[in-house]
Each structure stands twice: as C-alpha cells, then as structure tokens.
Amino acid sequence: MSTGTSQQAYIVRESSIHNKGVFAARVVRKGEQIIQYKGEKISKKESERRALLHYDDSVRTGSGAVYLFILNKKYDVDGSMEWNIARLINHSCEPNCEAVIIQGKIWVIAKRRIKEGEELAFDYGFDLDCWQDHPCRCGKQNCPGYIAGKQYWRKLRKLIAERDAVHAEIFASKPSKKKSTTSAKKIGKSAQSAT
Numbered sequence: 001m002s003t004g005t006s007q008q009a010y011i012v013r014e015s016s017i018h019n020k021g022v023f024a025a026r027v028v029r030k031g032e033q034i035i036q037y038k039g040e041k042i043s044k045k046e047s048e049r050r051a052l053l054h055y056d057d058s059v060r061t062g063s064g065a066v067y068l069f070i071l072n073k074k075y076d077v078d079g080s081m082e083w084n085i086a087r088l089i090n091h092s093c094e095p096n097c098e099a100v101i102i103q104g105k106i107w108v109i110a111k112r113r114i115k116e117g118e119e120l121a122f123d124y125g126f127d128l129d130c131w132q133d134h135p136c137r138c139g140k141q142n143c144p145g146y147i148a149g150k151q152y153w154r155k156l157r158k159l160i161a162e163r164d165a166v167h168a169e170i171f172a173s174k175p176s177k178k179k180s181t182t183s184a185k186k187i188g189k190s191a192q193s194a195t
C-alpha cells in the first residue's frame with residue numbers, strides 16, 4: 001500500500017452517522033483497496049469470549065461498538081485496537097465500500113467510484129443477535145433502522161414489528177409483576193426461535 005500522504009485515499013474526521021468516520025481524501029477508483037482492516041487474529045472460541053466481554057462493557061457504558069470480524073471458519077479478527085483506523089468506518093445500508101478477504105487479509109475496497117469527501121461505509125453484515133443494540137443512523141431510504149446484513153432484513157422487519165406489538169401490549173396492560181429485564185440478545189433469540 002502506498003504511504004505517500006498525498007496519495008492516501010482516506011482521512012478520519014467527524015461523521016454525521018456516528019462519532020468519527022473515514023472519508024475519501026481524494027477520488028477513489030471502483031475496486032480500489034482503500035484500507036486494510038487490521039487487528040488480532042483469534043480463534044472462534046476467543047472471539048466468543050471477547051464478544052461477551054464487549055457485550056458486558058456495552059451494557060455498562062452504553063456504547064455498542066463491535067469490532068470482531070469473521071476471517072474464515074476457524075478465525076476471527078479483533079480490530080478493536082486504536083491503530084486499526086478501519087474500525088472507524090461506519091456501517092451503511094447502501095454502502096460505497098465492501099469488506100473483502102484477499103489472501104487472508106481483510107480489505108475495505110470501493111464498490112464504486114467514490115468522490116473526494118464522501119464518507120466511506122460498508123455493510124457490517126451483522127446477524128440478528130443483539131440487533132436492538134445496533135440502531136442504524138445511515139439515513140438511507142431502505143434502512144430498516146438497525147444494523148443487519150441484507151439477508152436478514154425481512155426477518156429483522158418482522159422482529160421489529162413483533163417488538164413494537166409487545167411494547168404496545170405492555171403499555172396497555174396494568175403493571176403487574178415486573179418484567180424481567182432480559183438483554184436484547186435474549187429478546188432477539190427468543191423472538192427468532194418463536195418463528
């Protein structure tokens with residue numbers, strides 16, 4: 001990768017989607033490898049352990065950041081380190097980039113030509129575990145309101161409708177015994193298995 005500052009394709013600055021974001025510092029060609037998603041290569045078991053840790057943290061601090069990335073069937077990449085600039089790239093439901101694995105490395109590449117100053121985004125492709133923890137602020141027309149891979153959108157919309165129906169029910173019923181405060185993960189899971 002070229003390291004010449006005038007050639008560097010990206011720059012970090014404040015984003016309207018979420019906190020900081022990564023933006024095109026110049027015109028980016030379609031298919032260009034913009035930035036590598038770096039991190040620590042870890043086993044699935046370790047990844048699961050860290051995911052739970054992150055989850056506990058996010059419940060405590062209210063920040064729902066997830067930086068675990070599927071590399072292949074055996075390994076994931078934990079990209080939570082500060083030196084992984086690509087962790088700042090936001091999700092979009094209509095992204096201009098995609099994350100692609102090239103020779104065992106995760107690259108963020110341009111899905112189309114990107115103009116200078118455009119915010120870079122890719123589809124995080126989350127499954128529906130903990131979907132309620134990841135509201136999407138991409139502002140795209142088709143955005144279902146939460147971050148999830150496109151293949152989950154139909155199911156996600158159903159889950160949202162079910163959730164809203166349950167909320168309406170709780171609102172309408174007299175306060176009886178306190179509902180247990182299950183995590184979003186559990187709510188998501190039970191709603192899934194009920195279908």
Ligand SMILES: [Zn+2]
Pocket residue numbers: 092093094136137138139140143144145146
């Ligand atoms: Zn969205």
